[in-house]
Amino acid sequence: QSPGKTVVTFAASHFAEVGRGDRLKAWVETFNKANPDIEVKPVTIPFSSFATTIFTQMGGNGGPDIVRFDLPEFYAAVAAKSVLPIDDIVKDGEHNFTSADTYMKIDGKRYGFAFDTANYAMVYNAALLPGGTPPKTFEEFVNLAKAATKDGNYGYAYRATMAERGGFWYDLTNFVYGFGGRWSKPDGTPTFNSPEVVAGVAAYKTVYDAGMTPKGTDAATYRRMFWEGKVAMEIDNGGVATILTSQGKAHPISAAPSPFPHKEQGMILAPVTINANTKVKEAAGKFLRWSLQPQQQQELQTLLGAANVAITVERTPEELAAMPWLKVYDAQTPNSVPALPQGLETKAPEIQQVVVQQVLKVLQGGVAPQAAMDEAQRQITSRVLAQK
Amino acid sequence: MAIKLENVTKSFGALTVIDNVSLEVGDDEFLVLLGPSGCGKSTILRMIAGLETVSSGQIHLGGKRVDQLPPSGRDMAFVFQSYALYPHMTVRRNIAFPLIMRQFRWWFHIPVIGDLFKRRIENSPEVRGLVERTADMLALTKVLDRHPRTLSGGQRQRVALGRAMVRQPSAFLMDEPLSNLDAKLRTAMRAEITQLHQRVGGNFVYVTHDQIEAMTMGTRIALMRDGSLQQFGTPREIYEKPANTYVARFIGTPPMNLIEAEVEGMTVRVGTSVLPLPDGAERPVSGAASGTGRSRVWLGLRPGAFGIVPPGQGKSLAGTVTLVEHVGAESLISVKLSGIRTAHDDDGAPTDEVMVSVPGYSELRVGEAVGLDCHLKDFSLFDQDSGLRVGGRAAEDFTTNGRVGAIRTAS
Amino acid sequence: MAIKLENVTKSFGALTVIDNVSLEVGDDEFLVLLGPSGCGKSTILRMIAGLETVSSGQIHLGGKRVDQLPPSGRDMAFVFQSYALYPHMTVRRNIAFPLIMRQFRWWFHIPVIGDLFKRRIENSPEVRGLVERTADMLALTKVLDRHPRTLSGGQRQRVALGRAMVRQPSAFLMDEPLSNLDAKLRTAMRAEITQLHQRVGGNFVYVTHDQIEAMTMGTRIALMRDGSLQQFGTPREIYEKPANTYVARFIGTPPMNLIEAEVEGMTVRVGTSVLPLPDGAERPVSGAASGTGRSRVWLGLRPGAFGIVPPGQGKSLAGTVTLVEHVGAESLISVKLSGIRTAHDDDGAPTDEVMVSVPGYSELRVGEAVGLDCHLKDFSLFDQDSGLRVGGRAAEDFTTNGRVGAIRTAS
Amino acid sequence: MSRTANQPKARPEAVPRAAPLDHGRWVPAFFVAPVALYLLVFQGYPLIQEFLLSVTSTSLLDPTKHAFVGFENYRELLLDSEFHQVLRVTAIYTVVCVLASIGLGLLAALLLDGAFPGRGLARALVTIPWAAPPVAAALIFVWMFNAQYGLFSHLAQFLGLSSGGTNWLDEPSYALPAILITTIWQIFPFSSVVILAALQGVPSELREAAVIDGADRLSVFRAVVWPTIRPSVALLTLLITVWSLRRFDVIWLMTQGGPLGETNTLVIDLYRRAFVYLDLGRAAAVGIVGLVIAILVTFAYFWLSLRAEKASGKR
Amino acid sequence: MIKTHTARLIAVLALLGVAAFPLYWMFVTSLTPSEQLFSPSPRMLPTLSQIATYADAFTETSLRLWLVNSLIVAVGTTALSIGLAVLPAYALSRLDFRGKLLLGFALFMTQMLPEAMLVVPLYDIFTQLSLLNTLLGLILANTAFTVPVVTWILKGAIDGVPSEIEEAARIDGCSRLGIVLAVVLPLIAPTLAAAAVIAFFHGWNEYVFAQTFISDDTLRTASVGLASFVGELSTPVHTVMAVGIVYTLPAVVFYLFVQRYVVAGMTSGGVKG
């Protein structure tokens, strides 16, 4: 890097991914080529330690200049004023933002825009499903999964361990939303023990007890198993689905809406923000504006796979031909809800901990779903939310 | 209880460290194993104790063959050079330990209960009495409840003895038990062990490399070298009739002088002087055998067997003084003989000096020429080739008196 | 270069280990510091070397006060008991080290460059020559390029000497340099150090607790006890005219007997026998002062100063034999005197035994009654209270001959 | 007057002499200053910071903005049942680590102490786990504990202990044992090395004396071997305790303190509070509590070993 | 006799099995074809034809870079620890000064401080010193934890150096520093090696700081690299295991070479009671 160049660091967990990471770096490189006075340097922080690392760095008055957060961390960072408002950089009217953009503004100020969003839907190995067709209802789903569990294969896989608390939360949220539940009311009133939530938790438990999952296996492993053709179904986001297809050529995958009574599912919504500690806000802003241009957005969406970006970008026919299941994911967009307790976003990490803990008690400790969620509700109201 | 070793050999791998040693001592003897470092003294002792196996040969104790028994089956006590006291036990416990072990049952290993039982044995009247009598005998009563590390060297030594005595074993084995003490204490403890032997009896086997200890304590000395026995006899035999030049020079300070000489009939020729052999002296027979009637020998004379006279007087040997040292009541004078070889080593490497001791302060000076008279009252003759004793005479030829083994007059 | 200690005192915290010691030796003397373990010998030596500070008092070397100088400023060489060779350096390096240090610059610490310079000094003709001459003198030439751990005890000893000599210091300090060696080697090295002193001259200060070493090597002995000087004199003075009972019993093996006696005029009464004092004997004056004309003393007699006679004969003291030990050329006999106290310790705790040495093998038996003749040829008289020498006579009263300090006839 | 009345002491062992006092004041200062300064900057200052944090309410995202709350954090911790669980888990973890790794280490050391062919190689090989990086160790054990394909599951199935699919790392009753197995595998070689070294210090004469006195093997161990190695074992206990209290990577990578907090030790709890809940104040309080426990353990150790020394007459 | 011998031998073999098995298993797993990884019956032997996994591990991940970084950190930590520890170790062993006890206690204290506890304040310091995102920063942070141990161990060894050798050097005209560098250090070389190993391991293994202080890809160390596979999306198990083996092997081999010194160092050093 020659002197005089302004260096902007950009952290995103994607950079650590096999495949997508390299393509994303190449995408950043096109900006660098076009702007000789600025160099955007990708910072690779693995997904598992992304939040802790970034927060430590931000707390220590440092950190990357541009950060792609997951939604929970985004709210925490905004609450702590660790990221800058960027209303001066990104003007609402200039871009054709998707509907998810509403979550990017807090108290009327914009703190970022969606870098990527991804919907959740079911992916499945048709070859492993008896009959080859995806389930429509939850009962059907359980029966099919049970039937597919044989010869060392599993019908379904999801996360249910503390070690993967984050992923567990997303999987759980899908069940809860799928049964019509929400973590909280829009005004922030917690509803962790509402009947719908409890029904979702009960369903989670049903799956857990049905002996159709490779218990204790972590996501990396069961996804691997999935593309080795050992797992019939999973509910996962589009980004993952993209990776699975790119790896698992031998087992063409298909997608279908999640087999729940309600269409709502969680979504990945990852805002890109500017660190409040940055010394190069100008340059960072320039990069962000560059990335919002339709062409860059188009490229970004393509390389991210079954995900959407900040503005509405139509899928190209080639893409659809290569990955016919994209339609299923795209169709889910209107039903995607961020996997956070609305109004309680800043407390998300602790809330997740409490809820996951209680659900684990349901799964493993034999506690009734209702009792556990009552306890979660109690703890969250009395302990988490009682804090200043 | 007699101790008998029969053709005992010990090898460590290819290395033979004890080579076919046989010896036998009767009841109540005090056998000393003497020799330079590494000659195998400890190894013999450890084989008797059962701490090493024998490679071949047999060991008998009181007529019973023991060499296949484990140490605990041999009824011997061992006193180690470093005493090997149990550091975390009081003196009382140390002494009582062998007695407790004698009554040990496997379930004493069970933590609390076992400890209770052990304490009970320790406090039983017999054990207590025995320990206290032993302590009393060794003047340890006052320190019974102290730990070894708070004791002086001499006291530790006595605790080690106590631990050995309390078992009333049939043999006491001691491996250089005094070598950790300073000179003064060593002298005192020497006498104590001797007296212990006289009091309690039994066989003692005592390892040392200190000739003074060996001479003053042993009733029998086995002098070893490189794993083989050089001489086995009473201290007096060993001093006065050393079996070979090695023994001759090992025993006695300063060591015996070995002077090149030739025996011819009843005379011995040293350099140019011809001295008559005294009555009753044994003469070498080898010379006779060789037909010449002459035998080349080393004439062994203790440093006190010389008289210093003015040079050239009578039959004296000519020499010059090379060193004068005054040691208390006597002076030691090195004299370089002219034209006469002497041996400073058992292997006969030649020099030409002799060491002479004279009583009182000698006024001689280095470089002075002197004459040396040889007094052939007691002397030894050694074959120059084999180094074996071939003749000589003891100051008082005790073997003819039939008093072998009665040298220690203390009883 | 004379060494002078003036009222030197040394305390470690509250503990005073050297108490007001003064002594002075002239050029080329061989001073031996002698005393039991812990008496402070090493501490004095280390103060002279500068390894310890003095608490008070002064130390002079060749007229120059040195007690405030650092060790390297005092121009002394030190030979340690354990030799303290640098194990990671060859013999050559070990010997050259002091010379390299003499030319040391701080930047020699810089890794590679420093090593280069050090090597250059080491290879310079002067240093090389000096090292090789020293090695030659000590017969170390062949081992110059070996490491200390591959050397025998005697060779290591000589390397340590070499490292000291190469600096040509004005004083050699040695702290028990022989105590790690076995008896035989020790005797040989003793002679070597004596000869070294004669060859290179200079002051030697030598620490030992071995009286034989002290007597044979020293031209002056300073005998210490518990941090204070007991006697300072030539070996002969110390042997023949011990300043007090402590010295009397420290020097000589077996130690001098101290027998309760009373001096009255020209006689000394021991038990019931009255013996005449020989001509030329000093007598105590204290008795005279006390007005009674009698003084109660300890009569100090070496073990050889007795004759054993049948009981009841002449003026002999009556006693019974309690122990007979045969040590080479002489026998040691303990005799319990009837009704006469003796002191076995410098502090005069009483017993009633004396130790007698007679030449040859004694046929006496334990329990036999004997008479003891006292030969008052050389003896000492000590005050019973203070323990100080108050009279006596040396075998040959050398002090009157004006030959003090000329005892060592080797030159 | 007995001959022993004025017995000269056996020659004292060479006193390690402190260097004479001629070094000026600056010599020690010069020697010690760099490290003292270094530790002050990189350990002392952060420690003070931590203490200060522990009496504030501070977010990880804005550590400069404190709200002083006094000992509120500590009070809440002490009332928090979750924290009680943390203390319980930490205690179990530490105690089992100490007992098992020392027990196993002792066993290994005793096995490796005797003479047998290939002893040197065996001694070297047995210490391999100690050299393996904890991250790698955690990974392989996670795989071995895998519910479907892990060796432990296969083994349990083979032995008929489970019908398969046992979720070792995610089953509340198995997670801590699984973590313990991993930890002990890593650290027992260290104990065995230390104990082995201590065993070399058992004078063979003492063993032989006990054998001659008629002691059997176990008695020899209790009478001779154990007293000699006890100080080393005691120090080992201290070190393993302190290290167990602060062990992080293995646990974090394997369970992150779960399931249901069953492997949530003090350090894991500290880390989670700081980096997941972003609550630096509370996390610092947890850290200080841990530190106090470690210091108490240390003092207990010194007190106990002093007492033991007194009891055996060393002082 | 024979019976106890075989019994001991069997016990030793069992012990070695326990000690070595997990690493062996790691190796086997790395060489198991991925479709067989998820089969219900485990394969106990490596499939040697899979050896390409190792080549892939180098090409598909930044393993080479990670190892180099780890090596730099480990070597730097070792050098700095020893450089810093020698003088205070000597002072603790030989010199009398005020605050000696305090220093000793402070050194022990560091053994009680979890890295996780100090990482936040340290981050702050590092920001101010511009040490973030540098390997030097990692070296400095690691050294803070190794210097005390190394000091301890060296002190133990220096205690064992006969003071007479030093005194001899003083009489020969050596300065204090000269004594330490020219006389004491060569004498404790084996312990120095032991201490070096311990510092090296710490640097090689360290995880928390490396994860927090380094955000630049090219500066990532192997511990973080390997840990990043945990909970990741899609890296195959055998690649992870291969990386694990490659990461573990240097440490183990290095250790086997120096283990004699380590044991000796332990004995003479701080650990012996």
Ligand SMILES: Nc1ncnc2c1ncn2[C@@H]1O[C@H](COP(=O)(O)OP(=O)(O)OP(=O)(O)O)[C@@H](O)[C@H]1O
């Ligand atoms: N376990 C062993 N393995 C191999 N060689 C041994 C063993 N024990 C002793 N030796 C060798 O046997 C020889 C005799 O040893 P031993 O200990 O009996 O000598 P020693 O006469 O007692 O000597 P010291 O007076 O030094 O104690 C020595 O050369 C020694 O090296």
Ligand SMILES: Nc1ncnc2c1ncn2[C@@H]1O[C@H](COP(=O)(O)OP(=O)(O)OP(=O)(O)O)[C@@H](O)[C@H]1O
């Ligand atoms: N550094 C020290 N601190 C406290 N006391 C000491 C120190 N050095 C020596 N002493 C004490 O001073 C006394 C004299 O010690 P020193 O070493 O001079 O005796 P020594 O005559 O050389 O004895 P040895 O023959 O055993 O070497 C001893 O009581 C010793 O314990």
Ligand SMILES: [Mg+2]
């Ligand atoms: Mg021996």
Ligand SMILES: [Mg+2]
């Ligand atoms: Mg001394």
